[in-house]
Amino acid sequence: MPFVRIDALEADPDRLDALGRAVHDALVQTIGIPDDDRFQVLNGHRGGGSTLRxxxxxxxxxxxxxxxxxxxxxxxxxxxxxxxxxxxxxxxxHEYTGTEPRNVFVCVTENESIDWSLGDGVAQYAPAPPRGADPL
Structure with missing residues (x-):
């Protein structure tokens, strides 16, 4: 279950959506995540006042x-x-937005199953043992 954040300069909503699709499609095609496993935050930044460097x-x-x-x-x-x-x-x-490949900066951070809660305050990938069960 990847969580993706995309930040792009001069990106309108259509470009951001296309970048999100590009990343999601690549995740599905190369590492086999399910097609409906899409969790993204997309941020466009404007010109000279941007905080992107x-x-x-x-x-x-x-x-x-x-x-x-x-x-x-x-x-x-x-x-x-x-x-x-x-x-x-x-x-x-590049195909979806015309973004030059040299301008695509990717960073992957890995963690463990216990590091995820997908809602309801539950660690769905690492459920707690039943109450009273021996923790060892």
Whole structure:
């Protein structure tokens, strides 16, 4: 169950929606998340007053088309799956929005099942043992 946050400069609602679809489609295609497992926060930032910053670190020449994608998900994906995910996000962001792949910055943060509550104050992926059960 990935949680995705996308921040993009000069992004109107249509572009943000398309970026969200690109990331979601890439997650479905490369790591096999269910199609209806979509939880995203999409933020557009405007021009010179924006709080987004970027440089040309590691020789990647970024510009005002920058898109930051932060994905939090449970651990367990291989390095090859992650590489495929990054590549597919960049490909689909370009296909769906014209975003240059060099402007797609992705960061994955992994955690464990107990780190998720999907509602109702319950850890659905790590339910508590029945009351009175031996915790060991």
């Amino acid at each position: 970027y440089d040309d670190y590691l020789g990647v020449r970024r510009d005002s088309g920058i898109v930051y994608v932060a994905i939090t998900m449970r651990s367990g994906r291989t390095p090859d799956q992650k590489r495929a995910l990054y590549r597919r996000i960049a490909e689909l962001a």
